[in-house]
Amino acid sequence: MSGVAGVAGVASLAGLRSPDRGAAILASGPITGLAHIMNQPFLRYAFIAGAAIAIASGLVGYFVVLRSQVFTGDALSHVAFTGALAALAAGADLLIGLYGACVLVALAMAALGTRGQADDTVIGSVFAWILGLGALFLTIYTTSATGANGTSGVNVLFGTIFGLSAAQTVVDTAVTLAVSIVVIVIGRPLLFASIDPAVASARKVPVRVLGFLFLGLVGVTAAAATQAVGALLLLGLLAAPAGAAQRVTARPFLGLWLSAAIAIVSVWTGLLVAYSEPGIPPSFGILAVATVSYLTAIALTSRRTVTQRS
Amino acid sequence: MVTGLTWNIADDIRQLFLYQFMVNALRAGTIVAVLAGALGWYMVLRRQAFAGHTLAIVSFPGAAGAILLGISATVGYFAAAITAAIVIAAVPRSAGGRGRSSESAAIGTVQAFALACGALFVSLYGGFLNGLTNLLFGSFLGVSGNQVLTLLVVAAAALATLAWIGRPLFFGTVDPDVAAARGVPVRLLSTVFLMLLGCAAAEVSQITGALLVFALLVMPAATAQRLTARPTLSFGLTIVIALAVVWLGLAAAYFSVYPVGFYITTFGFAGYVLAALAQTAVSRPVRSPVAAARA
Numbered sequence: 001m002s003g004v005a006g007v008a009g010v011a012s013l014a015g016l017r018s019p020d021r022g023a024a025i026l027a028s029g030p031i032t033g034l035a036h037i038m039n040q041p042f043l044r045y046a047f048i049a050g051a052a053i054a055i056a057s058g059l060v061g062y063f064v065v066l067r068s069q070v071f072t073g074d075a076l077s078h079v080a081f082t083g084a085l086a087a088l089a090a091g092a093d094l095l096i097g098l099y100g101a102c103v104l105v106a107l108a109m110a111a112l113g114t115r116g117q118a119d120d121t122v123i124g125s126v127f128a129w130i131l132g133l134g135a136l137f138l139t140i141y142t143t144s145a146t147g148a149n150g151t152s153g154v155n156v157l158f159g160t161i162f163g164l165s166a167a168q169t170v171v172d173t174a175v176t177l178a179v180s181i182v183v184i185v186i187g188r189p190l191l192f193a194s195i196d197p198a199v200a201s202a203r204k205v206p207v208r209v210l211g212f213l214f215l216g217l218v219g220v221t222a223a224a225a226t227q228a229v230g231a232l233l234l235l236g237l238l239a240a241p242a243g244a245a246q247r248v249t250a251r252p253f254l255g256l257w258l259s260a261a262i263a264i265v266s267v268w269t270g271l272l273v274a275y276s277e278p279g280i281p282p283s284f285g286i287l288a289v290a291t292v293s294y295l296t297a298i299a300l301t302s303r304r305t306v307t308q309r310s
Numbered sequence: 311m312v313t314g315l316t317w318n319i320a321d322d323i324r325q326l327f328l329y330q331f332m333v334n335a336l337r338a339g340t341i342v343a344v345l346a347g348a349l350g351w352y353m354v355l356r357r358q359a360f361a362g363h364t365l366a367i368v369s370f371p372g373a374a375g376a377i378l379l380g381i382s383a384t385v386g387y388f389a390a391a392i393t394a395a396i397v398i399a400a401v402p403r404s405a406g407g408r409g410r411s412s413e414s415a416a417i418g419t420v421q422a423f424a425l426a427c428g429a430l431f432v433s434l435y436g437g438f439l440n441g442l443t444n445l446l447f448g449s450f451l452g453v454s455g456n457q458v459l460t461l462l463v464v465a466a467a468a469l470a471t472l473a474w475i476g477r478p479l480f481f482g483t484v485d486p487d488v489a490a491a492r493g494v495p496v497r498l499l500s501t502v503f504l505m506l507l508g509c510a511a512a513e514v515s516q517i518t519g520a521l522l523v524f525a526l527l528v529m530p531a532a533t534a535q536r537l538t539a540r541p542t543l544s545f546g547l548t549i550v551i552a553l554a555v556v557w558l559g560l561a562a563a564y565f566s567v568y569p570v571g572f573y574i575t576t577f578g579f580a581g582y583v584l585a586a587l588a589q590t591a592v593s594r595p596v597r598s599p600v601a602a603a604r605a
Contacts, residue, residue, distance in 0.1 A: 070414040121532045128524035132575025135447040236422025243415030287426035
């Protein structure tokens with residue numbers, strides 16, 4: 001049964017959450033539903049931390065997609081898994097491994113690739129090996145004498161947003177809000193450097209430094225988002241809202257905010273769905289809404305291009 | 311008979327073939343290595359590593375969904391990977407510089423959503439934690455004779471198709487514009503190639519797990535293309551490296567408690583790093599096969 005608890009991330013809190021009641025109260029009206037959410041500590045933490053993580057993911061993700069660095073985000077998401085499990089296998093705090101590994105690897109990839117953009121094959125190879133190491137740490141951790149039953153590995157892979165503690169919520173919210181502020185501050189030069197690096201560096205924009213800084217921010221965001229949706233799914237939170245926003249509008253700053261807005265809506269709707277339907281893991285709910293919004297954006301814009309051509 | 315590493319090479323190799331499950335694992339590994347090497351070589355050349363990775367990822371919900379429905383996981387692997395290949399090929403490519411970024415956003419979204427579906431299926435099926443870890447990180451235990459036969463048939467069909475489209479595909483990869491002008495159906499070839507890649511990804515998933523497919527699809531090809539620029543030589547070298555990595559990985563996993571996926575990725579990555587170091591040491595800029603063919 002431990003597998004279900006791990007994947008659903010919620011079943012361990014089954015005492016707090018009886019499925020029929022949750023759905024009924026949420027359906028009884030927006031005010032009652034909101035009051036109900038605010039009264040449950042684990043739900044409140046999930047909604048607050050989820051919103052902060054969504055804003056950071058939406059903002060960072062916009063530039064990740066713009067700079068064609070989705071693959072980097074993907075590699076980082078798997079690094080998050082290995083970092084967290086390495087810390088657990090060594091008996092340290094999971095968060096140290098998570099943030100340490102993500103930021104270090106992000107900077108290393110910025111250094112390896114030319115002009116702060118890493119090569120696909122290099123990333124792919126490093127990334128597969130790191131995941132292999134993660135599998136090794138998982139085995140070490142689960143076979144060690146500490147009595148671990150393996151759910152930690154599954155929790156890191158697929159997230160435990162309903163299991164956040166008050167302290168974790170504060171750390172995650174503070175870190176992701178700081179990331180969002182930095183992205184907004186460096187937004188204009190970063191946009192310039194992303195769209196036309198040659199002209200930007202001629203105009204004395206520090207393109208290389210920005211590349212490093214940006215990948216560092218991606219690393220921090222990846223580490224924070226791992227706790228919400230899990231290492232394997234954070235790529236969706238980075239790519240889908242940003243991809244949708246870039247399809248809907250060509251104006252960069254509008255797209256930036258739209259991306260963050262879509263991310264928040266995805267997280268909140270996903271959480272509500274997962275809370276009212278017991279069989280659905282919250283990560284699946286979040287990713288499902290994000291994917292649907294991306295598909296809707298594709299459907300809307302492809303009709304527009306067709307009518308423009310005719 | 312007690313098994314254990316004796317460092318007596320002949321005796322160790324004899325031990326490897328002692329049990330039927332290990333013989334099946336070695337047979338399956340060999341088939342998978344040849345197929346992954348051949349398709350991985352084209353994939354690295356075509357810079358479709360990200361797409362290949364997605365196809366592998368998608369095989370995870372395929373297998374989990376098949377188990378949930380009570381069908382064989384093998385069917386789930388192939389059905390999901392080939393369907394995903396068709397979807398990726400069908401995603402319209404917009405013109406200009408924005409095409410690449412929106413394409414990679416699409417692949418990233420498909421990938422994360424597929425993994426989320428896998429998590430949902432596992433959650434709905436209820437509690438097979440070891441099964442989940444095996445689906446993601448691979449297991450060489452319990453490969454049946456029937457599975458080996460399925461792997462062999464699919465691999466033979468895929469390799470025959472690859473042999474048939476190999477030359478025009480290489481032309482279309484090296485110079486798509488000229489190839490299209492000469493009447494090579496570039497778009498169709500690209501779709502067929504993605505479907506073959508789906509077959510390969512599904513097969514590799516069954517040995518290394520859905521998350522570690524890269525180790526066999528990318529690493530041997532990337533290593534070989536660093537060592538030589540001649541297309542035929544690097545193609546052969548890719549398959550040899552893939553076979554060596556799989557055999558060493560299976561042997562190491564047999565003699566220890568750690569997962570096979572860890573060994574296969576480690577040996578593959580070690581080979582790649584050695585090749586990169588050798589290339590730097592010689593400091594002779596090796597041209598990629600694409601550049602060599604253009605010259």
